[in-house]
Amino acid sequence: MAVLSTLSNWTFLKALLEKYPRSLADLKKPRAIVRILATFVVLNGLRKLIYTRYFDRLSHLPSGLFAFTYFFTGVGVYTGRSHYFLPKTHERYGKVVRVGKFFQYPYTPNIVSIADKDAIHDILVASDYPKSEIHEGLELYKQHSLFSSRNKDFHKNRRRLVAPAFGLQYLRSLEPIMADCIHLLIQKIDELLKDPISVKNGAKVLPKGQINICSFMNRLSLDIIGETAFGESFDMVKDDNHPIPKQMAKSLKRSMQQTFNPWMRWFIPIDYTFIDFSVERVNVRRQAGEAGRRADLLQFLIDAQASERASGNGETGDEYADMIAGKLTDRAVQTEALVFLIAGSETSSTAITVALMFLVKNTKALKRLREELDQATASNPSGSLPTYDQVRKLPYLTACINESMRLRPVAATGLPREVTEDTVMGGQKIPKGTIVLAQIAQLHYNADYFPEPNKFVPERWIPEESPFPPVQDFTFYPFSAGTRNCVGKNFAMMEIRLILATILTMYDIEYVPGQREDYVQFITTAFATESYVIKMKRVSV
Numbered sequence: 001m002a003v004l005s006t007l008s009n010w011t012f013l014k015a016l017l018e019k020y021p022r023s024l025a026d027l028k029k030p031r032a033i034v035r036i037l038a039t040f041v042v043l044n045g046l047r048k049l050i051y052t053r054y055f056d057r058l059s060h061l062p063s064g065l066f067a068f069t070y071f072f073t074g075v076g077v078y079t080g081r082s083h084y085f086l087p088k089t090h091e092r093y094g095k096v097v098r099v100g101k102f103f104q105y106p107y108t109p110n111i112v113s114i115a116d117k118d119a120i121h122d123i124l125v126a127s128d129y130p131k132s133e134i135h136e137g138l139e140l141y142k143q144h145s146l147f148s149s150r151n152k153d154f155h156k157n158r159r160r161l162v163a164p165a166f167g168l169q170y171l172r173s174l175e176p177i178m179a180d181c182i183h184l185l186i187q188k189i190d191e192l193l194k195d196p197i198s199v200k201n202g203a204k205v206l207p208k209g210q211i212n213i214c215s216f217m218n219r220l221s222l223d224i225i226g227e228t229a230f231g232e233s234f235d236m237v238k239d240d241n242h243p244i245p246k247q248m249a250k251s252l253k254r255s256m257q258q259t260f261n262p263w264m265r266w267f268i269p270i271d272y273t274f275i276d277f278s279v280e281r282v283n284v285r286r287q288a289g290e291a292g293r294r295a296d297l298l299q300f301l302i303d304a305q306a307s308e309r310a311s312g313n314g315e316t317g318d319e320y321a322d323m324i325a326g327k328l329t330d331r332a333v334q335t336e337a338l339v340f341l342i343a344g345s346e347t348s349s350t351a352i353t354v355a356l357m358f359l360v361k362n363t364k365a366l367k368r369l370r371e372e373l374d375q376a377t378a379s380n381p382s383g384s385l386p387t388y389d390q391v392r393k394l395p396y397l398t399a400c401i402n403e404s405m406r407l408r409p410v411a412a413t414g415l416p417r418e419v420t421e422d423t424v425m426g427g428q429k430i431p432k433g434t435i436v437l438a439q440i441a442q443l444h445y446n447a448d449y450f451p452e453p454n455k456f457v458p459e460r461w462i463p464e465e466s467p468f469p470p471v472q473d474f475t476f477y478p479f480s481a482g483t484r485n486c487v488g489k490n491f492a493m494m495e496i497r498l499i500l501a502t503i504l505t506m507y508d509i510e511y512v513p514g515q516r517e518d519y520v521q522f523i524t525t526a527f528a529t530e531s532y533v534i535k536m537k538r539v540s541v
């Protein structure tokens with residue numbers, strides 16, 4: 001066993017050659033070389049397979065064949081479709097399953113997917129395991145960030161500095177910014193409803209009355225985060241033409257693919273010019289001084305940095321030590337603003353599109369939600385937007401949002417964490433160092449917790465109306481939980497509520513059959529075709 005586990009590919013090849021002196025003598029003949037290499041590939045593969053199946057530290061766990069090679073993990077991540085095979089794997093092998101390899105660990109299939117309620121609570125909340133090496137693929141400027149950091153002290157410090165930006169009080173100051181972006185959306189949709197040919201940039205022209213709501217939600221959420229995190233809209237709703245969001249999305253997808261397929265690094269360099277954009281935007285705000293002040297996320301970061309400096313907690317000048325300590329250096333401000341853009345755009349837009357998708361297909365729920373919204377906004381002058389105060393506590397709106405996030409959680413492939421001591425999860429021994437995927441989507445689809453799990457039933461979130469027993473604690477994790485839960489949750493919920501309420505009070509919407517609804521996950525989930533079309537008709541002008 002020791003021999004099996006410690007031999008590297010090279011020492012194994014050497015041992016093979018030494019065992020075959022006849023082949024060594026023949027080395028000048030191409031056919032002999034091919035024969036030796038083929039023997040090497042087959043025997044080496046077998047050796048690894050036997051070792052990982054019967055001898056390594058996770059060999060006691062159930063698994064499919066794919067767990068033994070990088071290949072399937074690599075393909076799953078490359079295509080962004082791992083979330084399609086994970087449920088089938090759990091169905092077949094149970095709640096704790098070996099699912100793949102991460103290349104840093106050459107022998108052990110060290111990724112274990114966990115679909116057990118108590119174990120997921122343990123991973124995210126009770127033991128609060130740190131994020132895994134997988135997150136290092138998301139480091140920008142080689143900097144830890146609030147999202148990617150695995151270091152608990154760093155995270156605690158950075159979270160302390162950043163979290164107040166997402167407190168309800170500060171968020172209220174962002175409502176006018178969000179409202180301006182939503183106003184532009186309404187204008188643009190109205191334009192398109194009158195004249196579909198007004199679409200620019202070669203986008204597909206849809207029949208009159210149909211709108212690609214997926215594309216609009218992506219563009220709107222980018223404009224909102226552009227305005228709030230960089231002080232400048234990307235104008236994506238207006239003309240869908242800003243290079244940065246597209247370049248960034250492509251680079252992040254590549255970065256995730258390369259984390260699991262390191263060979264790609266030899267052929268496909270990643271373009272990180274979107275980082276320069278952040279540097280430039282932060283500089284513009286600083287140079288504008290007091291005149292450029294406005295209440296937004298970027299200003300919050302700049303002010304937090306100034307107050308840390310004023311209280312003697314500023315940077316020491318030692319770049320590495322400052323980074324490890326989580327100090328808000330200039331680089332850190334630029335990085336965190338980018339993290340908001342990465343973590344806070346596609347997440348919200350997919351959540352809104354998914355909610356609209358379920359609503360157009362469930363007309364009873366749609367009707368009821370419209371009634372709730374119409375009632376809440378009845379006093380508004382015609383054409384004015386719903387306000388956050390009007391929509392923030394509406395029970396059926398919240399139920400519809402919860403239900404769509406249950407059915408399509410953003411972290412569809414699970415939340416990776418690294419186990420820091422030998423432990424037991426779901427009745428199985430999990431050794432220290434294992435990467436565990438907290439499989440929240442599996443809980444969301446578990447009929448023990450969510451009866452008729454594939455159905456869109458918003459009423460299940462309203463105890464007095466639910467046809468099912470009340471939803472149990474620790475079964476629903478759209479924003480994760482524990483110290484690494486989503487810091488932007490309030491921002492996201494405000495955005496989702498305002499946008500859904502606006503669309504549903506201003507337009508009649510209808511299902512357009514025959515569309516693809518499959519989705520991909522690289523960092524967050526998105527519609528695979530970047531398209532979801534609905535019929536829209538203005539109800540109030």
Ligand code: HEM
Pocket residue numbers: 146147148159339340341343344345347348351410411415416477478479480483484485486487488489491492
């Ligand atoms: C529907 C919208 C959203 C969903 C479903 C969502 C979900 C999540 C989840 C599941 C995590 C944990 C990720 C992990 O453990 O790897 C997370 C973390 C995070 N999210 Fe969100 N998110 C949303 C919107 C936002 C927005 C709008 C922002 C910022 C403007 C944001 C910023 C962050 C950050 C910075 C983290 C890392 C927090 C930490 O580790 O302390 N998110 N989000």
